[in-house]
C-alpha cells in the first residue's frame with residue numbers, strides 16, 4: 643500500500659510560466675512539489691502560496707541538467723513521503739545564436755534539461771502517475787513545429803518534446819492518464835534574457851503573459867487535451883508555417899531569429 647501523499651510536481655517553478663502554474667494548481671487545491679535551481683525564489687513562492695491558506699509546497703533547489711539530479715529528486719520526494727501523481731515538465735531554456743558560434747557546453751546543457759531531464763522524470767514517475775490516474779504536461783513551444791536557424795538546438799529540443807508527448811498520449815490512451823504538450827509562443831518571462839534575445843523587441847511582437855499561458859495550459863491539461871497552443875496567432879503559426887516549403891521557410895526563420903538576437 644502506498645501511504646505517500648500525492649503532489650503535483652512542477653519543474654522550473656521559480657519564475658515565469660512554472661511559477662504561475664504553481665499558483666493556479668495551489669488555488670485549485672492541489673498540493674505541490676516545486677523544483678528549480680533558485681532556492682530563494684522557490685521559498686518565496688512557497689511562502690506566498692502558504693499565505694493564501696493553502697498547504698505550503700515542498701521545494702527542492704536542484705539543477706536538473708546535472709546527470710544525478712532526477713535520482714536525487716526521486717529520493718527527496720520519497721523521503722518527504724510524497725508521490726507525484728501529476729507531473730509538469732516545464733523547466734527549459736533556449737540560447738540564441740548560430741550553433742557554430744555558441745559554446746558547445748551550453749547547447750548540450752539545453753539538451754540535458756529540455757530533453758533528457760524531461761524524459762527521465764516522465765519515465766521515472768509514469769508508474770506513480772498511472773497508479774494515481776493523474777496527468778502529465780510537458781511544456782514545449784511553437785518552436786517545436788518549425789526548424790529554427792539561429793536557435794537550432796532549442797527548436798529541435800522542443801520538436802522532441804512535442805513528438806514525445808503526442809506519442810505518449812497515444813500509448814496511454816485508455817489508461818485514464820492524459821499527456822498534454824503546452825506550446826506557448828512568445829511569452830513575457832526571463833526566458834528571453836537567458837537566451838540572449840533582445841527583450842526590447844518583445845514590445846513589438848505579439849506576446850502573452852505567463853499567467854494567461856499557464857491558465858490555458860492548466861485548462862487544457864484538465865480537459866485531457868493532447869496539444870494546447872495558447873493564442874490565435876500561435877495556433878495559425880503551428881498549423882500554417884509547417885506547410886511552407888523549407889526553401890522559403892528556413893531563410894525567413896533565420897532572418898527573424900537574427901533580428902531577435904540581442905547585440
Ligand SMILES: NC(=O)c1ccc[n+]([C@@H]2O[C@H](COP(=O)([O-])OP(=O)(O)OC[C@H]3O[C@@H](n4cnc5c(N)ncnc54)[C@H](OP(=O)(O)O)[C@@H]3O)[C@@H](O)[C@H]2O)c1
Pocket residue numbers: 653654655656657658659660677678679680681683704705706707708732733734735736755781782783784825826827828829830831832833834836852
Ligand atoms: N517565454 C517564452 O517565450 C516561451 C515560449 C515557448 C516555450 N517556453 C518554454 O516555457 C518553459 C518555461 O519558461 P519560461 O518562459 O517561464 O522562462 P523562465 O522564466 O526563464 O523560467 C524557466 C524556469 O526553468 C528553471 N530552470 C532553468 N534551468 C534549470 C535547471 N538547469 N534546473 C532546474 N530548473 C531550471 C528556471 O529556474 P532557475 O533559473 O531558478 O533554475 C525557471 O524556473 C520553458 O520550457 C521554455 O522553453 C517559453
